[in-house]
Amino acid sequence: MTVPRVVVAAAASGQGKTTVAVGLMAALSRAGHDVAAAKVGPDYIxxxxxxxxxGRPGRNLDPWLQGEERVLPLLAHAAMTPAPADVTVVEGVMGLFDGRLGTDGWSSTAHVAALTASPVLLVLDISSAARTVAATVHGLRxxxxxxHVGGVVxxxxxxxxxAAEVRRAVEALGVPVLGVLPRDAGVSAPSRHLGLVPVAERDDAVTALDRLAEQTARLVDLDAVLALARSAPGLDAEPWAPPAGPVRAPRRVAVAGGRAFTFRYAEIDELLRAQGCEPVVFDPALDPxxxxxxxxxxxxxxFPEVHAATLAGNTSLLADIGDAVRAGIPTVAECAGLLYLAEAVEGHALVGAVPTTAAMHPRLTLRYRTATAAADTLLGAAGATVxxxxxxxxRTTPGAGDAPGWLLDGEAEGWSLDPAGTGSPTLHASYLHVHWAGHPDLAARFADAVHAAPSRVPLPVPETPVRLGTGVPAGQDAVADPLRHHGDAEATPGLVDLAVNVRGSAPPPWLAEHLRRAVGDLAAYPSADAARAALARRHGVPExxxxxxxxxxxxFTLLARALHPRRAVVVHPQFTxxxxxxxxAGTVPExxxxxxxxxxxxxxxxxxxxxxxxxxxxPTNPTGVLHPRExxxxxxxxGRVLVVDEAFADTDARESASVVGPDLAGLLVLRSLTKTWALAGLRAGYVVGDPVLLARLAEQQPPWSVGTLAARVMVETASPLARAEAAxxxxxxxGWRHHLLRGLRDLGLRPVPSATSFVLVEVGDGVREALRERGYAVRRGDTFPGLGPQWVRIAVRDPLTSDGLLRELGRVLASRRERSA
Structure with missing residues (x-):
């Protein structure tokens, strides 16, 4: 496997490796490269x-936490997920050879560089030395x-x-200097008691990153860095994949996020999904x-200790979580989670599910630990070691309960509790962080408990679900107005929703945080000026x-009111x-x-x-067909106005068929931000096209039609980082679509070749209704002109969800074949 990669290291902490590593990641991303990232060690900031x-998950590589044998597969996983990266940048920890004390450098940057055969780019603070820097390089090399030390910054x-004096001395060793940063670069991240302030807590993070990317591109030879990364040998390893659990209906796991809960290893979510769980992020500071x-x-x-007053003020959520824990909902709380479940932190009353209080201590605790389960717990069987x-x-007072979560090197720590009296522990609270990729059995055990537990807030299934706004029972065929029938009418509570084409159950955390901050601007009347400017830059067109x-x-409403065609034509099947x-508006199209x-x-x-x-x-809704641009x-x-609905254009990573370009005469292109960014409840879209036609549409638009939050979405999702995330x-x-298409073909069906986030397939009369009875909602086809009730449109979801649908669809088809035989 070809994985261009480079490890950014230093002679000691404080040399600037984080600044250089993050600067390289941002500069290379802005230069059009897909960059994967990893951090040596347990650091989560x-x-x-x-x-x-x-725009990709930040990951960690740590032989102690994950096991030597998993470091290479995890690096390959980082480089290949969610798509193959052009280059992987790995940020080191402390000095190049500094690792776990007493182990001769175990889990050091050098250890990981050697395990992965990755070239090293050294970052050296030269503020207090000149030629001596070369001696340092020589020793490290x-x-x-x-x-292999392949370059120096x-x-x-x-x-x-x-700088010239140092460069001459270093390059005389045969080691190239790939960049020089001045002493007064003016780019640094604020820090506090546990290191840098997390990015989720910094309102200026994006601006600072833009400045750092620009500076890095100017002062570091990016081509030379890429050449060094490409010099790495091929990897002889299969990418790590989370072990799959039994096929079962997804269960929701509420995962703490927001400014107070900024960290969990990316693989935890992946492991939970593989075990049939659906991680859903909530913000303990804001969500009720x-x-x-x-x-x-x-x-x-x-950092709940930093945000303790805010967390304590959200009393409705504190009560809700307390009730859930006491009802036996399986709960894992690591470090910050332990503090949040405590009775109080720094004098602020919190959940109170764990019998302890916590306060700041003058001494930092930072160490690797070996942990053993003293008895059966939510995460491990008695004797399990991690x-x-x-x-x-x-520090918590007292330090541990009668039933500890772990024995840390033989010392009792944390709590393993059974608050609901179920007979087995349902609460695990500890200071210890465990990387579940190194111990996937922990994820499997937790997931088994989740699947065995009842949902605390059940999703009700009405006896006769009624289609929204029609009064017609969902299982019947009649539709009051086919042109106004929408997929959300199919997705009644209790069904797996494969009818609505919104990706994800919530906006990404960074976008949700921008929206939360924009709530403070709601007292002022909205303006779409910044949104218009951002979208114009995004498409390279005039405002x-x-x-x-x-x-x-x-x-659609604006153009129907503004245009008065003699002969209008709608190409079907398509969105109605x-x-x-x-x-x-009085026009009946052909x-x-x-x-x-x-x-x-x-x-x-x-x-x-x-x-x-x-x-x-x-691409056309519902067929999924992407028509060639030509x-x-x-x-x-x-004399013709061409309206192209590109609501799903961003499901094509290259947007290869989009007609947005320099020549917009007679053209109106409609875009939606609903699908990719999970914003169906916040209406945000736009039209790109002929300025003369747009002026006519604007005359029909009510004042302040685009609200403050929608405008903010347009600005944030038009950024290069957001566009890279969308790609x-x-x-x-x-990849998910390929899996679904293959599964449908394996059932003997002929799905329409799709290029977007849904698939149209002819399954036969009555199959849609049969799938509803088995818990799956798909979009009916007969409300689209040109299709009949034998057609269904299926939203592309993750393979686990698709496999559940395919299983039930196979059973329905097999049953029908048996009856017909």
Missing amino acids: DPGYHALAT TFDPDV LNKAGSDRH ALPDGTSGIYLGGG HGHEFHRT AAVLPTAGAAEA EPEAALRL HVVLRAEDDFALDPAAVPADADLVVLGN AVEALRAP RAAEETA
């Missing part, structure tokens, strides 16, 4: 900066023959003459209650060529909202219906030459 810089140079359907709780790392680490500056709207639905809006036998391919010649308004979806462009003609989500969706 730096990976937050890595994630911000790259020759100390261990298994470690000089940090905190006092002057050009100073646990997520609906919570069957388990995971409270990871963070490797973990402690990192905190608080006059962009009109922010309250979702694509408003855009445009036709519904045209009819409401249909050009694409054929299933042609896989719904677009034939521009089928559209009447004198049509002065043509509406087309691309075919769409062929529909443009003098990676599209790549992941492509």
Whole structure:
């Protein structure tokens, strides 16, 4: 496996390796490279900066926590997930050869560099030395023959003459200097008692990262860094994958996030999903209650001691979590989670589920530990042994309960409790952090408990679910108005939702945090100016060529009111909202219906030459077909307005078929931010197109149509980092779609070749209803012109969810074949 990679190391802590590593990640990402990131050691703050810089999960590589044998597979996993990266940047820890005390450098940066055969880029603070720096490089380079130092970045140079002197001495050794950073670079991250302030707590993080990326690109030779990374030999390892548990209906695990809970290892979520759990992030500082359907709780790392007053003020959530824990909902609380469940922290009353109080202590606890389960616990059977680490500056009183969570090197620590009296522990609270990738049995044991526990807030299934807004029972075929029927009408509570094409159950944490901050601006009337400017930059068009709207639905209404065509044509099957809006405005469009036998391919010649308004979806809802750009462009003609609904264009990582470009004459392209960013409840979309046509649409738009939160979404999701995240989500969706398509074909079906986040397939009459009875909601096809009740549209979800649908669909089809035989 080819994995270009480089380890950023230093002679000691405080040399600037985090600044250089994060700067490289951000600069390379902005240069168009897909960058994966990792951190040597247990540190959980730096990976937050890595994630911000790259748009990918920040990961850790630690032989002590994960086992030597897993370091290489985990590196490969980081480089390949969610899509293959162009380069992987690994930030070291402390000095190059500093590891666990008394082990000759175990878990040091050098240890990981040797295990992964990764070249090392040294960062050296030269503020108090000149030629002596070369002696340091020489020593670091020759100390261990298994470690290859391939380049140096000089940090905190006092002057050009100073830097030149050091460069000559270092390069005389045959080691190239790849960059020089001045002493007054002006880029640093604030710190406090446990190191850097987490990125989630910094309002200026994005601005600071932009400045750091620009500086790094200017002062470091990025091409040379890439060449060093590409010099790494191929990896002879299979990427790590979370062990899969038994196939079972997903259960929700509420996972603490927000400013007070900034850390958990990325692999924890992956392990839980593989075990049939759905991690749902909630913010203990802001959310009034646990997520609906919570069957388990995971409270990871963070700084509740810093935010204790805010956490204590959210009394409704404190009570809700306390009730859940006392009802026996399986709960894991590591370090910050332990403090949150305590009776009080720094005098602020919190959940009170663990009989202890906590306060700051003058001494920092930072150490690797060997832990053993003294008895059966939520996480391990009696005698189970794991490797973990402690990192905190608080102390609990008393220090442990009668039933400790762990024996740390024989010393009782934490709590293993059975608050509901179930006969087995359902609460595990400890200072110890454990990397579950190194001990996947912990995840499996916790997941088994979650699946065995009842949901504390059950999702009710009505006896006769009624389709929203129609009064028609969901299992019946009648639809009051087919043009207004939407997928959300199918997704009644209690069913697995494969009818709605929104990716994820909530916006990503960074976007949710921006929205929370924007709530403070709601007293002022909204302005879409910044949103329009951001979207114009994103597409490389003038601001006059962009009109922010309250979702694509408003855009359809505006164009129906503003345009008065003589002969309007809608290409079907496609989303019915445009036709519904045209009819409401007094225009009855003609249909050009694409054929299933042609896989719904677009034939521009089928559209009447004198049509002065043509509406087309691309990728098309519900067929999933992505029409080639040339075919769409062929529909443009003098005197004609071409409306292209590109609501799902961002499910194509390259947006290869989008018609947004320099020539927008007679063109209106509609975009939605609902699907990729999980924002169906916050209407945010926009139109890119002919400025003359947009001015006519704007005349029909009510004042302040685009609210403050929607405008903020437009600004944040137009950034390069957000676009990179969307592209990676599209790549992941492509893999999930391939899995679903293959499964449908294995059942003997012929799904329409799709290029987006849903798949259209002909399954037969009555199959949709049968799937509902088995717990799965899919979108009916008969409300789309050109399709009938034998067609269904299936949203692309993760393979575990798709496998559940495929299993039930297979049983339905097999039963029908048996009856027909």
